[in-house]
Amino acid sequence: MATGIYRTPPPRNEPVREYAPDSLERTHLKNRLEELYRTELEVLPIIGGRRVRTSRTAALTCPHEHAHRLGLAHLAGRTELEWAVAAALGAGHEWARMPFEHRAAVFLKAAELLAGPLRDTLNAASMLALSKSAHQAEIDAACELVDYLRFNVHFARQLMELQPESAPGVWNRVELRPLGGFVLAVTPFNFTSIAANLPTAPALMGNTVVWKPAASAVYPAHFIMELLHQAGLPEGVINLVPAPAAELGEVVLPHPELAGLHFTGSTEVFNHLWQAIAGQLGRYRRYPRLVGETGGKDFVFVHPSAHLDEAVTALTRGAFEYQGQKCSAASRAYLPESLWPELREAMLAQLARVRLGDPRDFSNFMNAVIDRRAFERIRAAIAEARATPGTELVAGGGSRDEPGYFIEPTVLRVDDPRARVMREEIFGPVLSVFVYPDREFEATLELCDQTSPYALTGSFFATDRRAIALACDRLAEAAGNFYVNDKPTGAVVGQQPFGGGRASGTNDKSGSPLNLQRWVSVRTIKENFLPPTDFSYGFNKQA
Numbered sequence: 001m002a003t004g005i006y007r008t009p010p011p012r013n014e015p016v017r018e019y020a021p022d023s024l025e026r027t028h029l030k031n032r033l034e035e036l037y038r039t040e041l042e043v044l045p046i047i048g049g050r051r052v053r054t055s056r057t058a059a060l061t062c063p064h065e066h067a068h069r070l071g072l073a074h075l076a077g078r079t080e081l082e083w084a085v086a087a088a089l090g091a092g093h094e095w096a097r098m099p100f101e102h103r104a105a106v107f108l109k110a111a112e113l114l115a116g117p118l119r120d121t122l123n124a125a126s127m128l129a130l131s132k133s134a135h136q137a138e139i140d141a142a143c144e145l146v147d148y149l150r151f152n153v154h155f156a157r158q159l160m161e162l163q164p165e166s167a168p169g170v171w172n173r174v175e176l177r178p179l180g181g182f183v184l185a186v187t188p189f190n191f192t193s194i195a196a197n198l199p200t201a202p203a204l205m206g207n208t209v210v211w212k213p214a215a216s217a218v219y220p221a222h223f224i225m226e227l228l229h230q231a232g233l234p235e236g237v238i239n240l241v242p243a244p245a246a247e248l249g250e251v252v253l254p255h256p257e258l259a260g261l262h263f264t265g266s267t268e269v270f271n272h273l274w275q276a277i278a279g280q281l282g283r284y285r286r287y288p289r290l291v292g293e294t295g296g297k298d299f300v301f302v303h304p305s306a307h308l309d310e311a312v313t314a315l316t317r318g319a320f321e322y323q324g325q326k327c328s329a330a331s332r333a334y335l336p337e338s339l340w341p342e343l344r345e346a347m348l349a350q351l352a353r354v355r356l357g358d359p360r361d362f363s364n365f366m367n368a369v370i371d372r373r374a375f376e377r378i379r380a381a382i383a384e385a386r387a388t389p390g391t392e393l394v395a396g397g398g399s400r401d402e403p404g405y406f407i408e409p410t411v412l413r414v415d416d417p418r419a420r421v422m423r424e425e426i427f428g429p430v431l432s433v434f435v436y437p438d439r440e441f442e443a444t445l446e447l448c449d450q451t452s453p454y455a456l457t458g459s460f461f462a463t464d465r466r467a468i469a470l471a472c473d474r475l476a477e478a479a480g481n482f483y484v485n486d487k488p489t490g491a492v493v494g495q496q497p498f499g500g501g502r503a504s505g506t507n508d509k510s511g512s513p514l515n516l517q518r519w520v521s522v523r524t525i526k527e528n529f530l531p532p533t534d535f536s537y538g539f540n541k542q543a
């Protein structure tokens with residue numbers, strides 16, 4: 001067989017398109033939005049390459065216009081889940097033996113298809129089904145996903161290059177094998193890129209996958225499968241099963257061949273899955289690898305030396321883009337007393353310019369929250385905070401559920417820095433603010449570190465270098481992704497590997513070699529060119 005030691009193409013981050021008025025790219029995206037909006041799609045489980053109809057269906061709607069149907073999803077049940085596991089196991093042998101360059105080529109081709117001909121489709125699908133603005137869809141469904149696909153190939157190659165030393169007469173090698181069995185990917189609603197990365201990263205390393213998307217993100221999942229199909233991914237390598245959570249727990253989790261769980265979502269659900277797996281440990285043929293990136297209560301900490309406009313812009317973008325439904329969204333802020341009056345005015349001035357509505361209207365900065373459950377949960381959190389003594393509503397607070405689930409960008413100022421809204425994830429457009437006395441800067445750093453169980457992202461704004469150095473040190477455990485003079489959202493693959501500690505997850509840093517190494521089981525081979533031919537050692541010899 002012809003072979004070579006191949007270099008993988010140098011990865012580069014996909015440039016973000018502007019979609020400026022009168023641009024061709026804006027016209028193309030708007031056309032695709034209208035086409036998808038007017039077509040009813042049938043989304044089916046895809047198992048072993050076959051699209052499977054089932055007896056249970058669910059309507060797919062737009063969060064910003066819940067009366068509008070985008071299509072109908074067929075839900076997988078026990079039988080389909082059993083098939084999906086069988087399909088993944090059936091495809092495993094051949095996929096594991098497929099030379100790396102051929103596996104990699106599938107995902108590199110997917111990256112180019114997405115950067116080019118399928119870009120508008122994935123963006124439009126994410127805008128309609130997830131209620132993302134053109135910019136939010138572009139940085140997620142197009143750019144971040146292209147980046148995952150390109151950079152993961154590069155990182156896999158780097159992992160393969162990590163080879164051991166060899167003593168004279170010996171050649172030591174390590175090879176990266178897939179885990180064996182199958183990997184279960186359980187994905188969140190809020191990022192199309194994460195939804196695609198969780199099944200594709202283990203697949204690149206030679207594993208086959210059962211993929212359960214979030215119920216509200218089944219529509220973009222259909223187009224991700226279409227992308228992978230067009231890129232030539234063999235049947236059965238990734239099996240899409242939109243299924244109710246309970247049945248997943250009955251059929252897939254207890255399967256003896258479960259080799260890993262690649263999860264992103266809430267801390268509560270990850271804890272539940274970990275406990276379910278731990279409780280059945282004796283059933284498995286190998287220890288399942290558990291990777292979970294979970295919730296956050298991300299902070300913006302402003303020092304009195306900070307530039308006001310920079311801090312306010314980071315708060316507006318960090319807290320309210322995509323309606324605060326990013327795991328990295330700013331949801332608590334520590335602001336110095338000396339700057340508060342000006343910060344407050346500047347924030348109110350920015351928020352007065354924020355428009356809320358349908359993502360097909362590009363002048364809207366914010367859109368709807370994902371579904372009625374989220375809408376009710378966020379409204380309840382705002383109402384509870386407002387009823388708590390010592391809480392002031394600084395901005396927003398309003399909401400309406402027609403034609404979609406709209407919640408105004410809301411700012412709450414709390415007297416109690418340990419109030420519930422400073423500790424718990426709300427996952428909506430709600431920013432809680434604690435105004436601290438300037439002289440208590442150091443004590444407030446401590447407070448910021450100790451208030452919430454999460455440690456995902458955090459930002460520190462200052463011009464005073466001593467203050468920056470102190471914050472980097474005191475907040476070392478408070479965030480897996482720490483930003484100095486930048487907003488806490490918008491990590492870029494290949495530039496800021498992403499993930500947090502404490503209750504925010506296993507911090508395996510998606511979009512880095514650290515994540516990929518969780519999906520391989522290493523075999524070490526020692527080959528001896530001149531093996532000894534007698535058992536005795538020098539010290540055994542007679543003098």
Ligand code: NAD
Pocket residue numbers: 186187188189190191194212213214215245246248249264265266267269270272273293294295296326327328425427456498499500504505
């Ligand atoms: P979620 O936890 O409600 O759902 C995540 C996935 O788990 C979905 O596919 C859901 O259907 C599934 N699920 C729910 N219950 C289950 C069960 N009992 N058994 C099996 N599967 C089950 O989260 P979500 O609402 O989709 O996403 C929002 C959450 O995700 C937030 O907490 C956010 O912080 C987190 N998130 C974290 C990151 C990160 O990188 N740390 C990124 C994105 C989102």
